[in-house]
Amino acid sequence: FIQMLCSAKKKDVLQLLRKAPEQMLPFIVETAVAAQSVASLAALSDFLDFSKESKSLLEKFLYAAAFSPRPSGQLLHLVLDKLDGKQLAPEVQETGIVAVGSLVGKLCRQKLCGLQQEVERGVETILAGLRDAKEESKVVIYLLALGNAALPKTIPTLLDHAEEGPTTITTAAVSALRQFPARHISSKVKRAMRRIFHEKRKNYEKTCRLAAAEILLDNEPSPMDVINILLAAKELETETATFLLLKVQNSLR
Numbered sequence: 001f002i003q004m005l006c007s008a009k010k011k012d013v014l015q016l017l018r019k020a021p022e023q024m025l026p027f028i029v030e031t032a033v034a035a036q037s038v039a040s041l042a043a044l045s046d047f048l049d050f051s052k053e054s055k056s057l058l059e060k061f062l063y064a065a066a067f068s069p070r071p072s073g074q075l076l077h078l079v080l081d082k083l084d085g086k087q088l089a090p091e092v093q094e095t096g097i098v099a100v101g102s103l104v105g106k107l108c109r110q111k112l113c114g115l116q117q118e119v120e121r122g123v124e125t126i127l128a129g130l131r132d133a134k135e136e137s138k139v140v141i142y143l144l145a146l147g148n149a150a151l152p153k154t155i156p157t158l159l160d161h162a163e164e165g166p167t168t169i170t171t172a173a174v175s176a177l178r179q180f181p182a183r184h185i186s187s188k189v190k191r192a193m194r195r196i197f198h199e200k201r202k203n204y205e206k207t208c209r210l211a212a213a214e215i216l217l218d219n220e221p222s223p224m225d226v227i228n229i230l231l232a233a234k235e236l237e238t239e240t241a242t243f244l245l246l247k248v249q250n251s252l253r
Contacts, residue, residue, distance in 0.1 A: 005035035013043035026060045033064040036072050050082050050092065058092050066099035066148075068106070073116040076103040080121055094141045101126060101145030108151060123151060130157070139165070140172040147176025152184050159192050162212075167205045170196070174211040178218075185219040194225070198232060206240060217247045226251070 005013060013032060020028050029048075032040040050058060065071065065079050083096045104122040113119050126149065130142035143161060146154045155177070162173035174196065177189065196204050196212040204212075216225045226248055233241040 001031050002035050005032055005040050006037045008037075008039060010039040010042045010046075013040050014046055017043060017047040025057060029057065029061050030064040033061065033068060033075065036068070036075055038074065041072075041074050041078050045078055045081070048082060050086055050088055055089050055092055059095050062092070062095045062099045066095075066102040068103070070110065071103050071106050073107065073112065073118045076100070076107060076116070076118040076122055079103065080118060080125060083125070094138075097126065097129060097141055097145045098148060101148030104149040104151070108149070113151075123149065123154070127154070127157070136166060136168050139169050143169065143172040143176050147172075147179040150179045150181075150184075152180075155180070155184065155186075155189065159189065162196065162208075163192055163201065167208070171205055171208040171211065174208050174215070178211055178215055182219045185215060190216060190219070190225075194228075197229065206237075210240065210243065213244055214247060217244075217251050221251060 008016075017025070017028055017032070029044065032044050044061070048058065048061060062079065065075055068075060079096060079099055083093070083100070088096070100122045104119055104126075107113065107116055107119050126142055126145045130139065130146070133139045133142055139161070143158065146158060158173045158176050161169050162177065163170070165173065174193070177185075177193075193212040193215045195201055197209050197216065199209070213229055216229065229244055230248060233244045236244070
């Protein structure tokens with residue numbers, strides 16, 4: 001079916017979408033996303049009305065885009081256009097932002113960061129949304145999107161939220177930093193993770209401290225980091241201390 005859509009004309013894909021039985025629509029939408037031909041994406045653009053379609057169908061489209069293994073710039077362009085300047089249901093907006101982060105990250109891993117205008121537009125969409133977000137739950141969504149994108153230039157933003165935000169935001173920011181490959185976990189990032197784990201500036205929630213410890217242990221830990229984490233583990237709950245001990249043992253292996 002994907003191969004058929006790859007060679008189909010836009011008008012044929014559009015007709016298929018418009019005439020399909022309701023229970024078949026999610027399948028056809030997913031397949032059109034998977035095909036990623038110019039015609040199939042253009043047909044989806046005409047067919048999907050984000051102000052009218054059911055939330056479940058729109059979320060199906062966005063999930064299909066987010067999980068696409070090798071997305072194109074045109075797919076990101078389509079998602080951004082559908083999200084841009086529209087009053088959407090909160091669930092659809094949140095899924096869309098996380099999908100944008102995923103698409104940006106995958107395009108950059110394909111070495112298309114500097115070659116696709118849509119990538120810069122996607123990053124700016126996330127950063128602008130993060131700057132404007134007032135509710136904690138919305139800030140968390142934008143931080144998740146930055147984690148999916150895993151772009152080095154966003155690390156300072158994530159560090160600010162990791163150290164200074166309230167509990168849910170610090171946890172989301174540290175979790176986002178865990179998505180970055182080892183080459184981007186700099187000494188500055190490690191210093192911030194030490195301050196969080198050892199609670200140098202303020203108290204942090206247990207999940208956040210554990211995530212900070214994992215970043216330290218998973219990215220070429222120094223002997224002193226290992227010693228200090230083990231010493232601190234003695235003051236933690238049994239389950240947490242056991243978890244950290246297993247992480248250290250895995251690092252040693």
